[in-house]
Amino acid sequence: xxxxLTVKLTVDQIKVLIENYLITGAPAGLNSFDEIAAALNxxxxxxxxxDSVLATKLGLAGGTMTGAILxxxxxxxxxSTKKVQFDNALITAGQxxxxxxxxxxxxxxxxxxxxxxxxxxxxxxxxxxxAGFRKLRISGQLTHSSAGTxxxxxxxxxxxxxxxxxxxxQQAIVGSNTTVAAGQGTSAAMTLAGGTLDASxxxxxxxxxxxxxxxxxxxxxxRDNGASASTRAIRNSGVFHTGTTAxxxxxxxxxxxxxxxxxxxxxxxx
Numbered sequence: 001x002x003x004x005l006t007v008k009l010t011v012d013q014i015k016v017l018i019e020n021y022l023i024t025g026a027p028a029g030l031n032s033f034d035e036i037a038a039a040l041n042x043x044x045x046x047x048x049x050x051d052s053v054l055a056t057k058l059g060l061a062g063g064t065m066t067g068a069i070l071x072x073x074x075x076x077x078x079x080s081t082k083k084v085q086f087d088n089a090l091i092t093a094g095q096x097x098x099x100x101x102x103x104x105x106x107x108x109x110x111x112x113x114x115x116x117x118x119x120x121x122x123x124x125x126x127x128x129x130x131a132g133f134r135k136l137r138i139s140g141q142l143t144h145s146s147a148g149t150x151x152x153x154x155x156x157x158x159x160x161x162x163x164x165x166x167x168x169x170q171q172a173i174v175g176s177n178t179t180v181a182a183g184q185g186t187s188a189a190m191t192l193a194g195g196t197l198d199a200s201x202x203x204x205x206x207x208x209x210x211x212x213x214x215x216x217x218x219x220x221x222x223r224d225n226g227a228s229a230s231t232r233a234i235r236n237s238g239v240f241h242t243g244t245t246a247x248x249x250x251x252x253x254x255x256x257x258x259x260x261x262x263x264x265x266x267x268x269x270x
Contacts, residue, residue: 111137114265121145124253125263128159131213131248133267138192138252139206140263147199148255151189152207154218154241155249162251163243164188172237176228190239192252193224201227202261213246213270 009017023031030036040046058065114133117125119142130136142150153162168190172183193205203226210219218241225234241247252263 111135111266111268114267116262116264118262120260121258122260123258124251126159126249126251127265128155128249130250130267131158131246132269134211134213134270135268136209136212136250137206137266138209138250138263139204139266140261141202141204142193142259142261142263143202144197144199144254144257144259146254146257147196148257149191149195149197150193150205150224150252150254150259151187151191152250152252153189154212154243154247155251156243156245156247157249159249159251162249163241167242168239169242170237170239172235174233174235176231176233190220190222190241191237192222193226194235194237195226195228195233198227198230199257203227212267213248215246216244217242218247 030039043049114130114136115127119125138152144150153164155162166186166188168188169186170184170191172191172194174181174183174195190207192207193203197203203224205222205224205226207220207222212218220239221237222239223234223236225232227233
């Protein structure tokens with residue numbers, strides 16, 4: 001119909017109308033209803049489907065992620081002020097923050113803080129989740145409620161159990177006043193600070209361990225400065241653990257009673 005009148009069109013005229021007003025330059029693969037439907041995945045609710053998918057995406061304005069962001073690549077501009085920023089107001093006490101930033105300007109062989117523990121009359125300190133650390137550094141300053149040593153045992157099952165076999169071999173040199181003495185022994189625990197430390201007398205210690213998370217012998221160097229029988233002594237020792245199963249947790253405990261003070265654990269990943 002045209003202006004209320006019946007008009008007869010030839011086949012060629014109908015073809016021209018379709019080409020000029022329906023197809024109007026559409027590509028060959030999208031110039032039929034069947035091709036258009038296939039492009040929409042034959043989905044009659046295509047608009048709803050797309051809306052549902054977009055609703056699961058994080059917008060440019062930000063939002064709350066419900067899962068981990070894996071293998072993210074940040075490509076900042078050349079401007080030195082571009083950075084990834086964390087809102088400290090959104091981080092509450094007790095939360096765990098694990099941030100790994102592989103970048104040409106970041107040395108991954110640096111020591112990173114694993115834990116800093118303030119202890120008050122504690123009977124032990126347990127640190128699990130160490131499977132990612134090849135090197136460990138354990139240091140601190142403590143006092144004991146009873147005279148004794150400070151020792152450590154390791155675990156290969158993330159703290160379900162700890163090694164109590166005589167797998168720890170230690171060689172020590174101790175200087176006290178003008179006297180120097182040496183000793184060697186095998187025990188069921190690694191001595192971090194030794195001799196017999198006086199009760200209530202503060203002492204400091206530092207131990208570095210190599211190959212902690214490897215299927216090989218774990219070796220370490222330790223030093224401590226404390227009082228024994230009211231005489232200040234400096235102890236230097238080397239230790240190794242004869243087991244060759246990768247370790248992933250440790251436990252620090254006094255030889256008797258409890259300990260009070262600070263213990264810091266640091267690590268290098270590999």
